[in-house]
Amino acid sequence: MGVATVTSTTGDAGTEAIKGAGPAQLEVRGVTKAFPGCLANDDISFRIEPGEIHALLGENGAGKSTLVKIIYGVLQADQGELIWEGAPVTIQSPHDAREMGIGLVFQHFSLFETMTVLENIALAMNDVRDMDALRKQVEEVEKTYGLPLDPDRHVYTLSVGERQRIEIVRCLLQNPKLLILDEPTSVLTPQEVEKLFETLRRLADEGCAILYISHKLHEVKALCQKATVLRGGKVVGGCDPREETAKSMAEMMIGQKLTAPDRGESRTFGDVRLDVSNLSLLSDEQFGTHLKDINLEVRGGEIMGVAGVAGNGQNELFRALAGETEQEAAPDTIKIDGKSVAHFGPRRRRRLGATFVPEERNGHGAVPDMSLSENGFLTAFRRMALSAKGLIREMPTKSFADNIIKTFDVRTTGTGAEAGSLSGGNLQKFIVGREILQDPGVLVISQPTWGVDAGAASAIHQALLDLAAKGTAVLVISQDLDEIFAICDSVVVMAEGKMSKPRPMADVSIEEIGLLMGGLHDLEGDVTPANNLEVEGGRVGQA
Amino acid sequence: MVRLEPRRQHSQSMVYLSPVLAILMTLVVGGIIFAFMGKNPLDALYTFFILPINNSYGLSELFVKATPLVIIAVGLAMGFRANVWNIGAEGQLTMGAIFGGGLALYFYDSESVFLLPAMFVLGALGGAFWGAIPALLRTRFNANEILTSLMLTYVATLFLSFLVHGPWRNPEGFNFPESRPFPDAGLLPVIYDGTRVHLGTAVAVLVVIAGWLLLSKSVIGFQLRVVGKAPQAARHVGFRQKRMIWFTLLLSGGLAGLAGLFEVAGPIGQLQPSISPGYGFTAIIVAFLGRLHPVGILFGGLIMALTYLGGELAQITLGLPNAVTGLFQGILLFFLLACDVLTKYRVRFGSIAAKGRTA
Known part of the structure; x- marks a missing residue:
């Protein structure tokens, strides 16, 4: 797997692009973006046709979010350009992006809990004068796309799926030509996911291009016609998800056998x-x-x-x-x-x-600016007898942390490293290891x-x-x-x-x-x- | 637009360099202020910072002044580490002096060797009692300890004033608002002849060592740090915040009380309306100057003590107002905090979009 498929699929994508009739809705050409200490996007190119549902695949840290932020005008690329309907554009801000017809549904919602659905929608619009007209518009969009939502309900009473609908309605009101969804299904039940997909398919049929960001491969397979796979900030391949298996796409994403x-x-x-x-x-x-x-x-x-x-x-x-x-x-x-x-x-x-591993690593499961040694001590000092007479026993504490690092293959510079300096996966391995080694x-x-x-x-x-x-x-x-x-x-x-x-x-x-x-x-x-x-x-x- | 952006990595050496930098900048700005006041800046700075300690007596006075600052600041640092903001050390110092000094006044003709140790205990208890009030208010009613401890300072000062003007006034003191002098058995022995360096200075060194052990080697010190750095993690493992509030307020109150007792049983020798030139407040600066670390606090205490000596000397030889002391302390704290901010954050000019381009 890997190299051969990757090259052949990119080849396919290339020929398809040439075959494409009009200009692409959006073409990304050679976009590069560096942050201090990491190259988040490295020479990324791909194109989305009108009416196409295009998946952007990649693990956490592959550079998906950075790319989205560049397209939506939150960040500016260091190099490369964006071609919108055949003409190069610079997108200075999210406001520009919305004017052009780009809508973004965030992974984390930006809603006010104590306000109603309609008020929340009004807040996100560039200018709202007539609330009644807006209400009519909202109801129309809801009917057309099958997004049932009571405009007068307060947000805190809504389920997460319903909250997401508000975000989608917000975007649709602006008649987007490109809709970007960032991990939209992580908070939905399988049935809600299916409903969302119906909406998206209908939108695509009307010619709206959709950029769908996810690492859930079953969904991508069910929904998307094309996929671009990112790994370590680079495009490592493209494919037609309908012709791939979830396993083959996963292996493309992580670059190794599962x-x-x-x-x-x-x-x-x-x-x-x-x-x-x-x-x-x-x-x-x-x-x-x-x-x-x-x-x-x-x-x-x-x-x-x-x-x-x-x-x-x-x-x-x-x-x-x-x-x-x-x-x-x-x-x-x-x-x-x-x-x-x-x-x-x-x-x-x-x-x-009993031992426990909380969801949040930084600040709940571990203290980010304390050393791994101290973080090992944090939950284990009783069970592992790391303290005596109210004092910390240095050597056993250090060797306990060392043991976690070795047993669970935690990549770090040593027991003195601050927990916050570890990557998410490594810190999680350390925390899980800490609890498991307490037997x-x-x-x-x-x-x-x-x-x-x-x-x-x-x-x-x-x-x-x-x-x-x-x-x-x-x-x-x-x-x-x-x-x-x-x-x-x-x-x-x-x-x-x-x-x-x-x-x-x-x-x-x-x-x-x-x-x-x-x-x-x-x-x-x-x-x-x-x-x-x-x-x-x-x-x-x-x- | 100017914004502060968190640094991804902050340099460890800058954490320790920033006090040095702050001191240097304080000297520069201080020199400029002296120039505006019509004094030769170099002469003035010399008078302020070198002259006070260029003889052995001056040096010994430095230790005398640093003693209360260090003792109090070590206690405060424990609380600050756990996000417990005891601002009322001055009041706890006063209550310590009242409790311990009261004992000396009650046994004013005693010659017992137990008097002084008993005064130590009572002084510490008095300060701890005054610290317990904000602890109770915070844990019971969630009242902010910054406000309550600060307000209690004024209560303590006025209480002392009432005592020395009224019930505890020296009957043979020509109506001056002062207590009787303490008996010899109630005075701290001088540990270096010909100076005012007393037993309390030795205790201060012990406090620094004990504070260091507590903070970096003990389980309770570990708990303090976790509660301060990650309250949710502390809750997760069952380090109770309320216990930390009680512990740090009692500890810092007790140490401030002890420092107050050392003042009245040492250099002063009796109770009088004013027993401290704001040591309790200055100790807050000392704690931060010393990076909330007991050993750092030892140095911070000496530097701040110097500003007191320099201020006195500048008053005498240059005719500058005594407020210069407070001015220097304030400037130093300002630069210290500014350096700390710039260690953790970088300053960015221009809009968000511009930042994207420069990154």
């Missing part, structure tokens, strides 16, 4: 090690999600996945399990190895053999491979599988369904602070999880699980 995690033989489970029963807890945050009657049991040797769209109570669940919440959970709602820990702080839970009975890990390169991700997955094989109960909170399907034995789904019943991975389909992510498990009682997908699907259609 190995599937080794799950070992079918595993046997021991006693329940993490037991959560009837856990309800108010969120510490103003717009947080309250936990409602959470029940789950993780047995020794089992990896349970917690799926769900972000913001449905996963963070609150993690904090409740780790003992970080300000409010205490009711007695006996959380048990570790049969011992009630609901009233315990993090340190006592850790003493009982935990229970490990709760949130978004284990979020923003981590593919190599590190597969190492982390393997480490979790190995840990479970030794009899640890592992709870994986993840938004990435592929990840859950790859390593988990069973799965629960969180929606609006509630949790579905656990299901063995073997008996559950991705569609079913998608429905649960949408918050349908209230109806679960009516429906016999597993073989009644049709019925549940029908309900969605009516809803």
Whole structure:
């Protein structure tokens, strides 16, 4: 794989470009952009025809976001040019870009929670005089493109999918000729993704060019007609996603062969090690999600996945399990190895053999401007006996950090390096390693491979599988369904602070999880699980 | 448009060089100010910074002045590390002097060797008590400790004033607002004959060593640093912020109280309405000048002590107002903070788009 395919596909792209009738909607020619210490974009060229859905593929740090910022006028290229409808242009600012007809749907939404949908849309328009006229326009766009949205609802009451719709409607109101979507589906359920794709296809049929940035290859395969693959700031190939497999595109993206995690033989489970029963807890945050009657049991040797769209109570669940919440959970709602820990702080839970890896690495899982040695000490000083009589034991602390670095292949200059100087993947390996080497009975890990390169991700997955094989109960909170399907034995789904019943991975389909992510498990009682997908699907259609 | 842009990497050596740079710039600006006041800048600077310490007595006075500054600043630095902003060390110093000094006044004819150690304990307790009030208000009612500790300073100063004007006034003191002189058993022994260098100076050195051990070798010092640098990580591993607030306010209050006691049981020898030329406030500058590190604070304390001596001498020999001392301290803090900002950030001129091009 690799070289041969890459050259042939670029060849294809080239001939197609020559064949293309009119000028491209946008052509990027030799764009180069350097930041201090890194060449983010190196001589990037590709073109998008009107009506084409074009994928921009690449891992984190491949240079996708920089390129988008250049096209949208947020950054200026050091070299190279942009050709818009056949004529060279300079795009000085996002304002210019919008005037020309470029719309961008951000990965992170820029919405005001306490304002209505319509007010939020009005804020993003260059000039709005007549709110009623705007309302009519909005309703028209919503109808045409199948984007149901009540203009008068306040944003904080909306789901993430609905919030994204606001962003899309905002863009569509300006009649874009090129619509850029940056990782639009990372916050959507599979069903919401399908709806979004319908909208995008309709737009493309009307001649709008779409630049679709993602690392989710199934989606790219389903949606896009062409793809440009970036790696390390360079274009390493182009292809027609419809003719590739997800695996071949992934290998193009990371530049090496992919190995599937080794799950070992079918595993046997021991006693329940993490037991959560009837856990309800108010969120510490103003717009947080309250936990409602959470029940789950993780047995020794089992990896349970917690799926769900972000913001449905996963963070609150993690904090409740780790003992970080300000409010205490009711007695006996959380048990570790049969011992009630609901009233315990993090340190006592850790003493009982539970360890935790939070989603955010910098500032939550690790202190960025402290050394790796100190960051190893941070969570392990009790269990690994790194302190004595209130003093830090220097040598054991250093050798513990050293051990993590060696065992988990953390690329760094040494134990003295600041945690913040490590790349995301390396720091995550260090944090995961730190908790695993403490030989935990229970490990709760949130978004284990979020923003981590593919190599590190597969190492982390393997480490979790190995840990479970030794009899640890592992709870994986993840938004990435592929990840859950790859390593988990069973799965629960969180929606609006509630949790579905656990299901063995073997008996559950991705569609079913998608429905649960949408918050349908209230109806679960009516429906016999597993073989009644049709019925549940029908309900969605009516809803 | 001028903007500050975070530096991707900040140089470690600049962190330690910036105090030196700040001192140099303070000297330059100080010289310019002297010139405007009609004095020869070089002469004035010489009078201010060299003359006070070019004899052994002057040098010993430097240690006397640096003693309270160092003791207080080590305590404050612990709090600043954990983002606990005790601005009221001056008040805690005063309460320490009142508590410890009160004991000496109660046993004014005592000859017991236990009097002085008991005064140490009471002085530290008095300061810690005054630090406990902002700690309670912060942990219970989330009241900002910057404001409460600062306001309590004025309460403490007025309380001292009330005592020496009223109940604790020396009955044989011709109505001067001063207490009785402390008994000999309640005075700090001078450790170098012919100077005013007292036992407190030795204690200050011990405080520096203990502070260094606490901060870099102990688990609680580690917790302090984590709470200050990454509160969420601290919560994640169960380092409780409230405990750190209590610990640092009691510690810095106690040390300030001890420093206050050393002043009244040392150079002053009695209670009087004014027992400190703002040591509690100057110690804040000392703490930052010393990079919140006990060893750095030792040097920072000596430098700030010099501004007090220089100010006094400039008043006597050049006829400059005493406010020059405060002026120098202020300029120094200003340059120090400016250097720190420029260590962490770079200044960018022009619009965002322009920045894109130059990057």
